[in-house]
Amino acid sequence: MGDDVSTVATTVLRRPVAAAFAVLAALMPVTWPAVTEASPACAAESGPHAALVIDTGAGVRSFCVALDATTVSGIHLIELAGAQGHLSYGFGSGGQAVCRLAGVGPQGDDCFADYPQYWGYWHGDGHGGWTWSSSGAASARVGDGALDGWVWGSGDSGASHPKPPPTAIDDVCVPEATPATSPSPSRATHAAAVPSAGARSSASKASSSPSDPGTNRSAKPSNDGIGRASAAGTPTAGALAAAPGPPPASAGPGPGLLVALALGAALAGGGWLRIRTSRRRRSIG
Amino acid sequence: MDRRPVHPMAWIVWATSAGFVAFVTTDPVYLLLLWAVSWFVYAGHRVDAEHARSFRLFLTGAMVAVALRTALVFFGTVSAANTTFSFLEGLRLGTILVIFGTFNAVTDPFGLVRMAPRHFHEPALAAALALSIAPRTVAGVGRVRDAQRMRGIRIHGARALPALAVPVLERGMEEAHTLAESMDARGHGAGRRSRYRPQPWTGAAILIAVPAIAAAATFLAASVGGWAVLHPQTSPIVWPEADPLLLAGIGLLAVPGVVGRPER
Numbered sequence: 001m002g003d004d005v006s007t008v009a010t011t012v013l014r015r016p017v018a019a020a021f022a023v024l025a026a027l028m029p030v031t032w033p034a035v036t037e038a039s040p041a042c043a044a045e046s047g048p049h050a051a052l053v054i055d056t057g058a059g060v061r062s063f064c065v066a067l068d069a070t071t072v073s074g075i076h077l078i079e080l081a082g083a084q085g086h087l088s089y090g091f092g093s094g095g096q097a098v099c100r101l102a103g104v105g106p107q108g109d110d111c112f113a114d115y116p117q118y119w120g121y122w123h124g125d126g127h128g129g130w131t132w133s134s135s136g137a138a139s140a141r142v143g144d145g146a147l148d149g150w151v152w153g154s155g156d157s158g159a160s161h162p163k164p165p166p167t168a169i170d171d172v173c174v175p176e177a178t179p180a181t182s183p184s185p186s187r188a189t190h191a192a193a194v195p196s197a198g199a200r201s202s203a204s205k206a207s208s209s210p211s212d213p214g215t216n217r218s219a220k221p222s223n224d225g226i227g228r229a230s231a232a233g234t235p236t237a238g239a240l241a242a243a244p245g246p247p248p249a250s251a252g253p254g255p256g257l258l259v260a261l262a263l264g265a266a267l268a269g270g271g272w273l274r275i276r277t278s279r280r281r282r283s284i285g
Numbered sequence: 286m287d288r289r290p291v292h293p294m295a296w297i298v299w300a301t302s303a304g305f306v307a308f309v310t311t312d313p314v315y316l317l318l319l320w321a322v323s324w325f326v327y328a329g330h331r332v333d334a335e336h337a338r339s340f341r342l343f344l345t346g347a348m349v350a351v352a353l354r355t356a357l358v359f360f361g362t363v364s365a366a367n368t369t370f371s372f373l374e375g376l377r378l379g380t381i382l383v384i385f386g387t388f389n390a391v392t393d394p395f396g397l398v399r400m401a402p403r404h405f406h407e408p409a410l411a412a413a414l415a416l417s418i419a420p421r422t423v424a425g426v427g428r429v430r431d432a433q434r435m436r437g438i439r440i441h442g443a444r445a446l447p448a449l450a451v452p453v454l455e456r457g458m459e460e461a462h463t464l465a466e467s468m469d470a471r472g473h474g475a476g477r478r479s480r481y482r483p484q485p486w487t488g489a490a491i492l493i494a495v496p497a498i499a500a501a502a503t504f505l506a507a508s509v510g511g512w513a514v515l516h517p518q519t520s521p522i523v524w525p526e527a528d529p530l531l532l533a534g535i536g537l538l539a540v541p542g543v544v545g546r547p548e549r
Contacts, residue, residue, distance in 0.1 A: 069511040070511065070513075070514045071514060071516050071517075071518055123366055125364075125366070131362050131364040131366055131367060132361060132362035132367075133367075134358060134361040134362065134367040134370060134371065135370060140370075141311075141516040141517075141518050141519065142518065143514075143517070143518030143523070144518075146518055157361065157362070158361070158362040159362075253524045254524065254526060254527065256314075256526060256527030256528060256529060256532065257314060257524070257525070257526075257527050259527065259529065259532055260314045260315075260318060260527040260532055263318060263321075263532060263535070263536060264317060264318050264321040267318070267321035267322055267324065267325040267539055267542075268321045268324060268325070270325050270328070270542070271321075271324040271325040271327070271328035271329070271542070272328070274325075274328035274329055274542075275328050275331075
């Protein structure tokens with residue numbers, strides 16, 4: 001075995017492929033700290049949040065939900081909204097399907113008991129638009145800054161099922177006390193002018209924001225139409241003083257991607273070299 | 286370097302670990318790297334041209350799988366988010382196919398039969414036959430085409446199918462028959478196993494199996510612990526992330542590409 005390893009080592013050093021590997025291995029520690037240090041910092045500032053919009057047909061409630069992982073399933077997002085914002089819900093099909101939200105929908109395990117009326121599942125594009133979800137809520141992934149919408153109505157596809165009202169992520173999870181971004185000042189004054197139930201002083205929250213993101217941007221149900229949903233969401237929307245701008249994930253390709261690209265190129269090129277040399281050897285011999 | 290063939294169990298461990306990694310993630314960075322890793326390992330261990338054809342078949346199959354899974358989005362709402370989601374699901378399926386293609390190309394399926402406990406010889410034989418159907422059919426097609434070409438027969442397109450299918454099927458029957466007879470003649474499954482060709486765990490086999498297990502464990506930890514994004518969100522679409530620890534794990538899966546290559 002020891003002999004094996006030493007011969008492996010000498011073989012390794014002889015090959016151009018392995019040389020590429022060695023270079024990559026040397027590069028790894030350089031990029032590593034940059035990557036690992038960046039992500040906890042972002043997490044400490046805000047933590048991932050997603051918006052959940054529930055349209056019962058009679059009224060719209062929206063929740064800003066703090067996620068307990070970087071991505072959660074659509075089902076878990078509802079559970080989190082239930083825990084954080086007092087949303088009542090009921091699942092069917094062994095916890096895979098959504099039967100009942102905010103007191104609307106069938107009670108049992110069969111979520112299509114009231115068919116053609118059922119809960120349609122939508123994903124928001126972040127700027128007000130909605131697309132019909134191609135996957136079930138149990139397999140859909142919801143990450144930071146995502147919007148999930150549920151509408152009680154009929155229609156078998158996104159073409160005929162009613163859509164949630166146009167909602168942007170900032171309507172529900174409002175970045176407050178961010179002097180750098182333009183919409184914030186007007187919202188902040190609005191919040192001061194119209195304090196709704198459960199609204200605490202935004203100034204006090206702003207001061208405590210960096211340490212405790214969970215309480216700063218907790219779930220806020222707003223029991224009125226979408227026109228007022230943004231306003232009602234505003235006062236309790238936690239201070240995002242430390243995290244202005246869009247979520248960090250959408251900023252662009254990170255340094256990890258470059259390392260991955262180099263690794264992939266080394267592997268693909270190495271394999272190609274191997275095949276070429278073995279072919280040449282065969283044609284000579 | 287040790288030129289004995291690598292223990293088949295090491296390849297099973299490698300393929301299972303790589304397949305597990307592909308199973309737990311839909312991050313295109315990791316999945317595409319797994320394609321590169323499979324290609325690299327295959328390039329280092331492919332034995333002959335027939336296996337090359339089998340790998341190419343699986344590669345084609347994987348691409349078709351990705352395209353079909355992505356095309357499924359046309360049955361629902363077509364949007365960038367939905368298409369990306371479908372594509373990533375298809376890419377995961379395709380990755381598993383490519384890994385299986387590499388596994389098929391680098392190891393002898395009949396070597397696996399020898400490892401089965403005596404009472405499970407028959408199911409193991411059936412499994413080995415099923416595993417080797419694709420590479421043997423591809424090899425058969427290649428040989429029939431070569432033979433036809435040598436006789437100056439050049440048929441293209443759909444008309445070539447019957448001319449190709451009949452000899453291939455005939456060959457397959459013959460091969461299965463020969464195999465069954467030879468195994469029967471050697472008393473396969475009836476008595477004690479032969480010790481004339483022992484298959485030791487060489488250093489290379491350990492260098493293939495242990496890093497693969499480590500890679501699978503890294504992804505399992507990420508999946509359970511949730512300290513890295515394994516399923517990038519698709520609505521709205523964001524850049525996928527590449528965790529350095531998980532990249533290192535995928536690098537571990539490429540170790541077989543540099544160790545234990547068979548003599549040519």
